[in-house]
Amino acid sequence: TLEPDNSQLLSKLCGNLNENLSLIEKYLAVEIIQRGNNFRVVGPKTSITEAQKFIEDTYKKLSENTAFELNNKELNMALNSIAGQQKRQDKEKFIPEFQVMIKERAITPRTINQERYLKRIQDNDINFGIGPAGTGKTYLAMACAVAAFEKGLVKRLVLVRPAVEAGEKLGFLPGDLAQKVDPYLRPMYDALYDLMGVERVTKLIEKQVIEIAPLAYMRGRTINDSFIILDESQNTTKEQMKMFLTRIGFNSTAIVTGDITQVDLPKGVTPGLRHAIEVLASIKGISMTFFETFDVVRHPIVQRVVSAYDHYEQTHSPEYL
Incomplete structure:
Protein backbone atom coordinates (compact mmCIF):
# COMPACT_ATOMS: atom_id res chain seq x y z
CA THR A 1 0.00 0.00 0.00
CA PHE A 94 22.83 -22.23 -11.26
CA ILE A 95 23.49 -25.96 -10.76
CA PRO A 96 23.37 -27.96 -14.03
CA GLU A 97 21.17 -31.06 -14.17
CA PHE A 98 21.95 -32.06 -17.76
CA GLN A 99 25.14 -32.94 -19.67
CA VAL A 100 26.16 -34.00 -23.16
CA MET A 101 28.57 -36.95 -23.08
CA ILE A 102 31.22 -37.38 -25.78
CA LYS A 103 33.04 -40.62 -24.99
CA GLU A 104 34.44 -39.98 -21.51
CA ARG A 105 34.11 -36.21 -21.70
CA ALA A 106 31.12 -34.31 -20.30
CA ILE A 107 30.01 -31.02 -21.87
CA THR A 108 28.24 -29.18 -19.05
CA PRO A 109 26.03 -26.09 -19.50
CA ARG A 110 27.03 -23.05 -17.46
CA THR A 111 23.73 -21.15 -17.51
CA ILE A 112 20.03 -22.02 -17.41
CA ASN A 113 19.59 -20.95 -21.05
CA GLN A 114 22.43 -23.22 -22.14
CA GLU A 115 20.79 -26.13 -20.33
CA ARG A 116 17.41 -25.37 -21.96
CA TYR A 117 19.14 -25.24 -25.33
CA LEU A 118 20.74 -28.67 -24.89
CA LYS A 119 17.50 -30.26 -23.67
CA ARG A 120 15.47 -28.81 -26.54
CA ILE A 121 17.95 -30.12 -29.10
CA GLN A 122 17.26 -33.62 -27.78
CA ASP A 123 13.49 -33.19 -28.18
CA ASN A 124 13.03 -31.23 -31.43
CA ASP A 125 13.87 -31.70 -35.11
CA ILE A 126 14.71 -28.04 -35.74
CA ASN A 127 16.31 -25.83 -33.09
CA PHE A 128 17.20 -22.14 -33.12
CA GLY A 129 19.91 -20.73 -30.84
CA ILE A 130 19.74 -16.94 -30.95
CA GLY A 131 21.87 -14.49 -29.00
CA PRO A 132 25.11 -12.53 -28.66
CA ALA A 133 28.66 -13.71 -29.22
CA GLY A 134 30.21 -15.96 -26.60
CA THR A 135 27.02 -17.61 -25.33
CA GLY A 136 28.02 -21.08 -26.56
CA LYS A 137 25.43 -21.37 -29.35
CA THR A 138 27.76 -22.93 -31.92
CA TYR A 139 29.96 -24.92 -29.55
CA LEU A 140 27.03 -26.58 -27.75
CA ALA A 141 25.34 -27.32 -31.08
CA MET A 142 28.56 -28.94 -32.27
CA ALA A 143 28.80 -30.94 -29.04
CA CYS A 144 25.26 -32.32 -29.58
CA ALA A 145 26.14 -33.19 -33.19
CA VAL A 146 29.34 -35.02 -32.23
CA ALA A 147 27.56 -36.85 -29.38
CA ALA A 148 24.80 -38.03 -31.76
CA PHE A 149 27.42 -39.20 -34.27
CA GLU A 150 29.45 -41.06 -31.63
CA LYS A 151 26.29 -42.88 -30.46
CA GLY A 152 25.45 -43.91 -34.03
CA LEU A 153 22.22 -41.88 -34.07
CA VAL A 154 23.29 -40.13 -37.29
CA LYS A 155 25.66 -41.12 -40.08
CA ARG A 156 26.96 -37.68 -41.09
CA LEU A 157 27.59 -34.17 -39.81
CA VAL A 158 26.74 -31.36 -42.20
CA LEU A 159 28.02 -27.95 -41.12
CA VAL A 160 26.86 -24.93 -43.09
CA ARG A 161 27.57 -21.20 -43.12
CA PRO A 162 26.51 -18.40 -45.47
CA ALA A 163 29.57 -16.93 -47.21
CA VAL A 164 28.69 -13.29 -46.61
CA GLU A 165 31.48 -10.73 -46.43
CA ALA A 166 31.81 -8.89 -43.10
CA GLY A 167 33.15 -5.74 -44.76
CA GLU A 168 35.55 -7.62 -47.03
CA LYS A 169 35.15 -8.90 -50.60
CA LEU A 170 35.60 -12.58 -51.43
CA GLY A 171 37.10 -11.70 -54.81
CA PHE A 172 40.09 -10.05 -53.14
CA LEU A 173 41.06 -13.22 -51.28
CA PRO A 174 43.66 -15.52 -52.91
CA GLY A 175 42.90 -19.04 -54.12
CA ASP A 176 39.99 -20.91 -55.68
CA LEU A 177 36.40 -20.82 -54.38
CA ALA A 178 36.99 -23.46 -51.69
CA GLN A 179 40.03 -21.59 -50.40
CA LYS A 180 38.15 -18.28 -50.44
CA VAL A 181 35.26 -19.72 -48.41
CA ASP A 182 37.42 -21.71 -45.96
CA PRO A 183 38.17 -18.78 -43.58
CA TYR A 184 34.44 -18.24 -43.06
CA LEU A 185 34.12 -21.83 -41.81
CA ARG A 186 37.07 -21.63 -39.40
CA PRO A 187 34.97 -21.31 -36.18
CA MET A 188 33.31 -24.62 -37.01
CA TYR A 189 36.68 -26.31 -37.58
CA ASP A 190 37.89 -24.97 -34.23
CA ALA A 191 34.93 -26.49 -32.36
CA LEU A 192 35.33 -29.83 -34.16
CA TYR A 193 39.07 -29.97 -33.42
CA ASP A 194 38.39 -29.35 -29.73
CA LEU A 195 35.70 -32.04 -29.52
CA MET A 196 37.18 -34.77 -31.76
CA GLY A 197 40.84 -33.95 -32.36
CA VAL A 198 42.51 -32.60 -35.50
CA GLU A 199 43.59 -35.96 -36.94
CA ARG A 200 40.19 -37.63 -36.65
CA VAL A 201 38.34 -34.61 -38.02
CA THR A 202 40.69 -34.48 -41.03
CA LYS A 203 40.05 -38.15 -41.82
CA LEU A 204 36.26 -37.81 -41.47
CA ILE A 205 36.25 -34.76 -43.75
CA GLU A 206 38.28 -36.71 -46.35
CA LYS A 207 35.69 -39.52 -46.19
CA GLN A 208 32.89 -36.88 -46.43
CA VAL A 209 31.39 -38.13 -43.18
CA ILE A 210 31.83 -34.55 -42.01
CA GLU A 211 30.83 -32.06 -44.68
CA ILE A 212 31.52 -28.37 -44.25
CA ALA A 213 29.86 -26.34 -46.97
CA PRO A 214 28.72 -22.84 -47.94
CA LEU A 215 24.95 -22.39 -47.76
CA ALA A 216 24.67 -21.94 -51.54
CA TYR A 217 25.77 -25.58 -52.01
CA MET A 218 22.65 -26.85 -50.20
CA ARG A 219 20.13 -26.03 -52.91
CA GLY A 220 18.38 -29.06 -54.43
CA ARG A 221 19.53 -31.51 -51.76
CA THR A 222 17.65 -33.61 -49.20
CA ILE A 223 19.80 -34.66 -46.26
CA ASN A 224 18.83 -37.80 -44.33
CA ASP A 225 20.40 -39.45 -41.25
CA SER A 226 22.42 -36.34 -40.48
CA PHE A 227 23.01 -33.68 -37.88
CA ILE A 228 22.91 -30.34 -39.71
CA ILE A 229 24.11 -27.04 -38.26
CA LEU A 230 23.65 -23.66 -39.91
CA ASP A 231 25.94 -21.12 -38.23
CA GLU A 232 25.84 -17.31 -38.56
CA SER A 233 22.27 -17.57 -39.85
CA GLN A 234 21.64 -13.84 -39.37
CA ASN A 235 23.43 -13.47 -42.72
CA THR A 236 20.90 -15.55 -44.63
CA THR A 237 18.10 -14.00 -46.66
CA LYS A 238 14.47 -15.09 -46.20
CA GLU A 239 14.75 -17.25 -49.31
CA GLN A 240 18.00 -18.89 -48.18
CA MET A 241 16.58 -19.70 -44.74
CA LYS A 242 13.50 -21.35 -46.28
CA MET A 243 15.74 -23.26 -48.69
CA PHE A 244 17.94 -24.54 -45.84
CA LEU A 245 15.05 -25.62 -43.59
CA THR A 246 13.44 -27.57 -46.44
CA ARG A 247 16.64 -29.60 -47.02
CA ILE A 248 16.03 -31.60 -43.84
CA GLY A 249 15.27 -35.27 -44.47
CA PHE A 250 14.31 -38.27 -42.35
CA ASN A 251 16.19 -38.96 -39.11
CA SER A 252 17.93 -35.59 -39.29
CA THR A 253 18.23 -32.86 -36.68
CA ALA A 254 18.95 -29.25 -37.59
CA ILE A 255 20.32 -26.43 -35.46
CA VAL A 256 20.29 -22.82 -36.63
CA THR A 257 22.48 -20.37 -34.71
CA GLY A 258 22.84 -16.62 -35.10
CA ASP A 259 23.01 -13.16 -33.58
CA ILE A 260 20.43 -10.75 -34.99
CA THR A 261 22.53 -7.78 -33.81
CA GLN A 262 25.48 -8.68 -36.09
CA VAL A 263 24.03 -8.71 -39.60
CA ASP A 264 26.38 -8.27 -42.58
CA LEU A 265 23.68 -8.29 -45.27
CA PRO A 266 23.20 -5.24 -47.52
CA LYS A 267 20.89 -2.54 -46.17
CA GLY A 268 17.24 -3.15 -46.91
CA VAL A 269 17.56 -6.95 -46.93
CA THR A 270 15.51 -8.69 -44.21
CA PRO A 271 17.65 -11.28 -42.39
CA GLY A 272 16.32 -14.81 -42.77
CA LEU A 273 16.81 -15.44 -39.05
CA ARG A 274 14.63 -12.52 -37.98
CA HIS A 275 11.95 -13.56 -40.47
CA ALA A 276 12.07 -17.21 -39.32
CA ILE A 277 11.53 -16.18 -35.69
CA GLU A 278 8.25 -14.51 -36.72
CA VAL A 279 7.08 -17.28 -39.05
CA LEU A 280 8.04 -20.43 -37.10
CA ALA A 281 7.72 -19.47 -33.41
CA SER A 282 4.56 -21.53 -32.82
CA ILE A 283 5.35 -24.56 -35.02
CA LYS A 284 5.43 -27.92 -33.19
CA GLY A 285 8.82 -29.65 -33.40
CA ILE A 286 10.72 -26.35 -33.65
CA SER A 287 12.41 -24.88 -30.56
CA MET A 288 13.80 -21.38 -30.09
CA THR A 289 16.28 -20.56 -27.32
CA PHE A 290 17.15 -16.90 -26.81
CA PHE A 291 20.47 -16.23 -25.10
CA GLU A 292 21.25 -13.02 -23.26
CA THR A 293 24.32 -11.03 -22.21
CA PHE A 294 24.52 -12.99 -18.97
CA ASP A 295 24.92 -16.25 -20.87
CA VAL A 296 28.30 -15.09 -22.25
CA VAL A 297 30.94 -17.58 -21.10
CA ARG A 298 34.02 -16.12 -22.77
CA HIS A 299 36.50 -13.76 -21.14
CA PRO A 300 34.61 -11.39 -18.74
CA ILE A 301 35.54 -8.41 -20.95
CA VAL A 302 33.36 -9.90 -23.75
CA GLN A 303 30.31 -9.78 -21.48
CA ARG A 304 31.06 -6.14 -20.64
CA VAL A 305 31.48 -5.28 -24.33
CA VAL A 306 28.14 -6.92 -25.23
CA SER A 307 26.42 -5.16 -22.31
CA ALA A 308 27.85 -1.80 -23.37
CA TYR A 309 26.56 -2.19 -26.92
CA ASP A 310 23.13 -3.33 -25.65
CA HIS A 311 22.96 -0.32 -23.35
CA TYR A 312 23.95 2.08 -26.14
CA GLU A 313 21.41 0.62 -28.58
CA GLN A 314 18.63 0.81 -25.98
CA THR A 315 19.31 4.42 -25.07
CA HIS A 316 19.75 5.56 -28.69
CA SER A 317 17.01 3.52 -30.34
CA PRO A 318 13.88 5.43 -31.47
CA GLU A 319 11.85 2.81 -29.58
CA TYR A 320 13.19 4.17 -26.29
CA LEU A 321 13.52 7.89 -27.08
Whole structure:
Protein backbone atom coordinates (compact mmCIF):
# COMPACT_ATOMS: atom_id res chain seq x y z
CA THR A 1 0.00 0.00 0.00
CA LEU A 2 1.45 3.33 -1.09
CA GLU A 3 1.11 6.42 1.06
CA PRO A 4 -0.04 9.12 0.63
CA ASP A 5 -3.06 8.04 -1.43
CA ASN A 6 -2.71 10.63 -4.18
CA SER A 7 -4.42 9.99 -7.53
CA GLN A 8 -2.07 12.32 -9.47
CA LEU A 9 1.04 10.63 -8.11
CA LEU A 10 -0.44 7.19 -8.77
CA SER A 11 -1.27 8.22 -12.34
CA LYS A 12 2.36 9.27 -12.89
CA LEU A 13 3.62 6.03 -11.36
CA CYS A 14 1.38 3.74 -13.40
CA GLY A 15 1.70 5.69 -16.66
CA ASN A 16 -0.73 6.14 -19.49
CA LEU A 17 -2.89 2.97 -19.72
CA ASN A 18 -0.64 1.43 -17.03
CA GLU A 19 2.30 1.29 -19.48
CA ASN A 20 4.83 1.79 -16.65
CA LEU A 21 3.42 -1.15 -14.71
CA SER A 22 3.54 -3.23 -17.89
CA LEU A 23 7.25 -2.47 -18.23
CA ILE A 24 7.88 -3.54 -14.63
CA GLU A 25 6.00 -6.78 -15.32
CA LYS A 26 8.02 -7.38 -18.49
CA TYR A 27 11.48 -6.76 -17.03
CA LEU A 28 11.01 -8.39 -13.62
CA ALA A 29 8.79 -11.31 -14.72
CA VAL A 30 5.92 -10.52 -12.33
CA GLU A 31 2.21 -9.74 -12.51
CA ILE A 32 0.93 -6.55 -10.90
CA ILE A 33 -2.70 -6.06 -9.81
CA GLN A 34 -3.44 -2.45 -8.86
CA ARG A 35 -6.50 -1.05 -7.12
CA GLY A 36 -6.02 2.60 -6.20
CA ASN A 37 -2.98 2.80 -3.94
CA ASN A 38 -3.01 -0.95 -3.23
CA PHE A 39 -0.64 -3.11 -5.30
CA ARG A 40 -0.48 -6.90 -5.38
CA VAL A 41 2.62 -8.42 -6.98
CA VAL A 42 2.65 -12.07 -8.07
CA GLY A 43 5.71 -14.02 -9.20
CA PRO A 44 8.98 -15.57 -8.00
CA LYS A 45 10.01 -14.43 -4.51
CA THR A 46 13.12 -12.53 -5.64
CA SER A 47 11.21 -10.79 -8.43
CA ILE A 48 8.41 -9.77 -6.04
CA THR A 49 10.94 -8.18 -3.69
CA GLU A 50 12.63 -6.26 -6.53
CA ALA A 51 9.31 -5.07 -7.98
CA GLN A 52 7.97 -3.97 -4.59
CA LYS A 53 11.14 -2.03 -3.81
CA PHE A 54 11.15 -0.37 -7.24
CA ILE A 55 7.49 0.69 -6.96
CA GLU A 56 7.94 2.03 -3.43
CA ASP A 57 11.17 3.91 -4.24
CA THR A 58 9.71 5.43 -7.39
CA TYR A 59 6.54 6.54 -5.60
CA LYS A 60 8.66 8.12 -2.87
CA LYS A 61 10.59 10.12 -5.49
CA LEU A 62 7.34 11.29 -7.04
CA SER A 63 5.99 12.28 -3.60
CA GLU A 64 9.11 14.21 -2.56
CA ASN A 65 9.58 15.98 -5.89
CA THR A 66 6.37 16.94 -7.72
CA ALA A 67 8.44 18.09 -10.72
CA PHE A 68 9.91 14.58 -11.14
CA GLU A 69 8.66 12.85 -14.29
CA LEU A 70 9.01 9.16 -15.15
CA ASN A 71 10.85 9.26 -18.46
CA ASN A 72 10.29 6.14 -20.60
CA LYS A 73 13.97 5.94 -21.49
CA GLU A 74 15.14 6.20 -17.87
CA LEU A 75 12.51 3.70 -16.74
CA ASN A 76 13.74 1.15 -19.28
CA MET A 77 17.35 1.66 -18.24
CA ALA A 78 16.59 1.33 -14.51
CA LEU A 79 14.50 -1.81 -14.94
CA ASN A 80 17.07 -3.35 -17.29
CA SER A 81 19.74 -2.80 -14.66
CA ILE A 82 17.64 -4.46 -11.93
CA ALA A 83 16.75 -7.39 -14.19
CA GLY A 84 20.43 -7.77 -15.12
CA GLN A 85 21.49 -7.93 -11.47
CA GLN A 86 18.81 -10.53 -10.81
CA LYS A 87 20.01 -12.67 -13.73
CA ARG A 88 23.61 -12.41 -12.54
CA GLN A 89 22.54 -13.79 -9.16
CA ASP A 90 20.57 -16.60 -10.85
CA LYS A 91 23.65 -17.45 -12.94
CA GLU A 92 25.82 -17.69 -9.80
CA LYS A 93 23.29 -20.05 -8.16
CA PHE A 94 22.83 -22.23 -11.26
CA ILE A 95 23.49 -25.96 -10.76
CA PRO A 96 23.37 -27.96 -14.03
CA GLU A 97 21.17 -31.06 -14.17
CA PHE A 98 21.95 -32.06 -17.76
CA GLN A 99 25.14 -32.94 -19.67
CA VAL A 100 26.16 -34.00 -23.16
CA MET A 101 28.57 -36.95 -23.08
CA ILE A 102 31.22 -37.38 -25.78
CA LYS A 103 33.04 -40.62 -24.99
CA GLU A 104 34.44 -39.98 -21.51
CA ARG A 105 34.11 -36.21 -21.70
CA ALA A 106 31.12 -34.31 -20.30
CA ILE A 107 30.01 -31.02 -21.87
CA THR A 108 28.24 -29.18 -19.05
CA PRO A 109 26.03 -26.09 -19.50
CA ARG A 110 27.03 -23.05 -17.46
CA THR A 111 23.73 -21.15 -17.51
CA ILE A 112 20.03 -22.02 -17.41
CA ASN A 113 19.59 -20.95 -21.05
CA GLN A 114 22.43 -23.22 -22.14
CA GLU A 115 20.79 -26.13 -20.33
CA ARG A 116 17.41 -25.37 -21.96
CA TYR A 117 19.14 -25.24 -25.33
CA LEU A 118 20.74 -28.67 -24.89
CA LYS A 119 17.50 -30.26 -23.67
CA ARG A 120 15.47 -28.81 -26.54
CA ILE A 121 17.95 -30.12 -29.10
CA GLN A 122 17.26 -33.62 -27.78
CA ASP A 123 13.49 -33.19 -28.18
CA ASN A 124 13.03 -31.23 -31.43
CA ASP A 125 13.87 -31.70 -35.11
CA ILE A 126 14.71 -28.04 -35.74
CA ASN A 127 16.31 -25.83 -33.09
CA PHE A 128 17.20 -22.14 -33.12
CA GLY A 129 19.91 -20.73 -30.84
CA ILE A 130 19.74 -16.94 -30.95
CA GLY A 131 21.87 -14.49 -29.00
CA PRO A 132 25.11 -12.53 -28.66
CA ALA A 133 28.66 -13.71 -29.22
CA GLY A 134 30.21 -15.96 -26.60
CA THR A 135 27.02 -17.61 -25.33
CA GLY A 136 28.02 -21.08 -26.56
CA LYS A 137 25.43 -21.37 -29.35
CA THR A 138 27.76 -22.93 -31.92
CA TYR A 139 29.96 -24.92 -29.55
CA LEU A 140 27.03 -26.58 -27.75
CA ALA A 141 25.34 -27.32 -31.08
CA MET A 142 28.56 -28.94 -32.27
CA ALA A 143 28.80 -30.94 -29.04
CA CYS A 144 25.26 -32.32 -29.58
CA ALA A 145 26.14 -33.19 -33.19
CA VAL A 146 29.34 -35.02 -32.23
CA ALA A 147 27.56 -36.85 -29.38
CA ALA A 148 24.80 -38.03 -31.76
CA PHE A 149 27.42 -39.20 -34.27
CA GLU A 150 29.45 -41.06 -31.63
CA LYS A 151 26.29 -42.88 -30.46
CA GLY A 152 25.45 -43.91 -34.03
CA LEU A 153 22.22 -41.88 -34.07
CA VAL A 154 23.29 -40.13 -37.29
CA LYS A 155 25.66 -41.12 -40.08
CA ARG A 156 26.96 -37.68 -41.09
CA LEU A 157 27.59 -34.17 -39.81
CA VAL A 158 26.74 -31.36 -42.20
CA LEU A 159 28.02 -27.95 -41.12
CA VAL A 160 26.86 -24.93 -43.09
CA ARG A 161 27.57 -21.20 -43.12
CA PRO A 162 26.51 -18.40 -45.47
CA ALA A 163 29.57 -16.93 -47.21
CA VAL A 164 28.69 -13.29 -46.61
CA GLU A 165 31.48 -10.73 -46.43
CA ALA A 166 31.81 -8.89 -43.10
CA GLY A 167 33.15 -5.74 -44.76
CA GLU A 168 35.55 -7.62 -47.03
CA LYS A 169 35.15 -8.90 -50.60
CA LEU A 170 35.60 -12.58 -51.43
CA GLY A 171 37.10 -11.70 -54.81
CA PHE A 172 40.09 -10.05 -53.14
CA LEU A 173 41.06 -13.22 -51.28
CA PRO A 174 43.66 -15.52 -52.91
CA GLY A 175 42.90 -19.04 -54.12
CA ASP A 176 39.99 -20.91 -55.68
CA LEU A 177 36.40 -20.82 -54.38
CA ALA A 178 36.99 -23.46 -51.69
CA GLN A 179 40.03 -21.59 -50.40
CA LYS A 180 38.15 -18.28 -50.44
CA VAL A 181 35.26 -19.72 -48.41
CA ASP A 182 37.42 -21.71 -45.96
CA PRO A 183 38.17 -18.78 -43.58
CA TYR A 184 34.44 -18.24 -43.06
CA LEU A 185 34.12 -21.83 -41.81
CA ARG A 186 37.07 -21.63 -39.40
CA PRO A 187 34.97 -21.31 -36.18
CA MET A 188 33.31 -24.62 -37.01
CA TYR A 189 36.68 -26.31 -37.58
CA ASP A 190 37.89 -24.97 -34.23
CA ALA A 191 34.93 -26.49 -32.36
CA LEU A 192 35.33 -29.83 -34.16
CA TYR A 193 39.07 -29.97 -33.42
CA ASP A 194 38.39 -29.35 -29.73
CA LEU A 195 35.70 -32.04 -29.52
CA MET A 196 37.18 -34.77 -31.76
CA GLY A 197 40.84 -33.95 -32.36
CA VAL A 198 42.51 -32.60 -35.50
CA GLU A 199 43.59 -35.96 -36.94
CA ARG A 200 40.19 -37.63 -36.65
CA VAL A 201 38.34 -34.61 -38.02
CA THR A 202 40.69 -34.48 -41.03
CA LYS A 203 40.05 -38.15 -41.82
CA LEU A 204 36.26 -37.81 -41.47
CA ILE A 205 36.25 -34.76 -43.75
CA GLU A 206 38.28 -36.71 -46.35
CA LYS A 207 35.69 -39.52 -46.19
CA GLN A 208 32.89 -36.88 -46.43
CA VAL A 209 31.39 -38.13 -43.18
CA ILE A 210 31.83 -34.55 -42.01
CA GLU A 211 30.83 -32.06 -44.68
CA ILE A 212 31.52 -28.37 -44.25
CA ALA A 213 29.86 -26.34 -46.97
CA PRO A 214 28.72 -22.84 -47.94
CA LEU A 215 24.95 -22.39 -47.76
CA ALA A 216 24.67 -21.94 -51.54
CA TYR A 217 25.77 -25.58 -52.01
CA MET A 218 22.65 -26.85 -50.20
CA ARG A 219 20.13 -26.03 -52.91
CA GLY A 220 18.38 -29.06 -54.43
CA ARG A 221 19.53 -31.51 -51.76
CA THR A 222 17.65 -33.61 -49.20
CA ILE A 223 19.80 -34.66 -46.26
CA ASN A 224 18.83 -37.80 -44.33
CA ASP A 225 20.40 -39.45 -41.25
CA SER A 226 22.42 -36.34 -40.48
CA PHE A 227 23.01 -33.68 -37.88
CA ILE A 228 22.91 -30.34 -39.71
CA ILE A 229 24.11 -27.04 -38.26
CA LEU A 230 23.65 -23.66 -39.91
CA ASP A 231 25.94 -21.12 -38.23
CA GLU A 232 25.84 -17.31 -38.56
CA SER A 233 22.27 -17.57 -39.85
CA GLN A 234 21.64 -13.84 -39.37
CA ASN A 235 23.43 -13.47 -42.72
CA THR A 236 20.90 -15.55 -44.63
CA THR A 237 18.10 -14.00 -46.66
CA LYS A 238 14.47 -15.09 -46.20
CA GLU A 239 14.75 -17.25 -49.31
CA GLN A 240 18.00 -18.89 -48.18
CA MET A 241 16.58 -19.70 -44.74
CA LYS A 242 13.50 -21.35 -46.28
CA MET A 243 15.74 -23.26 -48.69
CA PHE A 244 17.94 -24.54 -45.84
CA LEU A 245 15.05 -25.62 -43.59
CA THR A 246 13.44 -27.57 -46.44
CA ARG A 247 16.64 -29.60 -47.02
CA ILE A 248 16.03 -31.60 -43.84
CA GLY A 249 15.27 -35.27 -44.47
CA PHE A 250 14.31 -38.27 -42.35
CA ASN A 251 16.19 -38.96 -39.11
CA SER A 252 17.93 -35.59 -39.29
CA THR A 253 18.23 -32.86 -36.68
CA ALA A 254 18.95 -29.25 -37.59
CA ILE A 255 20.32 -26.43 -35.46
CA VAL A 256 20.29 -22.82 -36.63
CA THR A 257 22.48 -20.37 -34.71
CA GLY A 258 22.84 -16.62 -35.10
CA ASP A 259 23.01 -13.16 -33.58
CA ILE A 260 20.43 -10.75 -34.99
CA THR A 261 22.53 -7.78 -33.81
CA GLN A 262 25.48 -8.68 -36.09
CA VAL A 263 24.03 -8.71 -39.60
CA ASP A 264 26.38 -8.27 -42.58
CA LEU A 265 23.68 -8.29 -45.27
CA PRO A 266 23.20 -5.24 -47.52
CA LYS A 267 20.89 -2.54 -46.17
CA GLY A 268 17.24 -3.15 -46.91
CA VAL A 269 17.56 -6.95 -46.93
CA THR A 270 15.51 -8.69 -44.21
CA PRO A 271 17.65 -11.28 -42.39
CA GLY A 272 16.32 -14.81 -42.77
CA LEU A 273 16.81 -15.44 -39.05
CA ARG A 274 14.63 -12.52 -37.98
CA HIS A 275 11.95 -13.56 -40.47
CA ALA A 276 12.07 -17.21 -39.32
CA ILE A 277 11.53 -16.18 -35.69
CA GLU A 278 8.25 -14.51 -36.72
CA VAL A 279 7.08 -17.28 -39.05
CA LEU A 280 8.04 -20.43 -37.10
CA ALA A 281 7.72 -19.47 -33.41
CA SER A 282 4.56 -21.53 -32.82
CA ILE A 283 5.35 -24.56 -35.02
CA LYS A 284 5.43 -27.92 -33.19
CA GLY A 285 8.82 -29.65 -33.40
CA ILE A 286 10.72 -26.35 -33.65
CA SER A 287 12.41 -24.88 -30.56
CA MET A 288 13.80 -21.38 -30.09
CA THR A 289 16.28 -20.56 -27.32
CA PHE A 290 17.15 -16.90 -26.81
CA PHE A 291 20.47 -16.23 -25.10
CA GLU A 292 21.25 -13.02 -23.26
CA THR A 293 24.32 -11.03 -22.21
CA PHE A 294 24.52 -12.99 -18.97
CA ASP A 295 24.92 -16.25 -20.87
CA VAL A 296 28.30 -15.09 -22.25
CA VAL A 297 30.94 -17.58 -21.10
CA ARG A 298 34.02 -16.12 -22.77
CA HIS A 299 36.50 -13.76 -21.14
CA PRO A 300 34.61 -11.39 -18.74
CA ILE A 301 35.54 -8.41 -20.95
CA VAL A 302 33.36 -9.90 -23.75
CA GLN A 303 30.31 -9.78 -21.48
CA ARG A 304 31.06 -6.14 -20.64
CA VAL A 305 31.48 -5.28 -24.33
CA VAL A 306 28.14 -6.92 -25.23
CA SER A 307 26.42 -5.16 -22.31
CA ALA A 308 27.85 -1.80 -23.37
CA TYR A 309 26.56 -2.19 -26.92
CA ASP A 310 23.13 -3.33 -25.65
CA HIS A 311 22.96 -0.32 -23.35
CA TYR A 312 23.95 2.08 -26.14
CA GLU A 313 21.41 0.62 -28.58
CA GLN A 314 18.63 0.81 -25.98
CA THR A 315 19.31 4.42 -25.07
CA HIS A 316 19.75 5.56 -28.69
CA SER A 317 17.01 3.52 -30.34
CA PRO A 318 13.88 5.43 -31.47
CA GLU A 319 11.85 2.81 -29.58
CA TYR A 320 13.19 4.17 -26.29
CA LEU A 321 13.52 7.89 -27.08
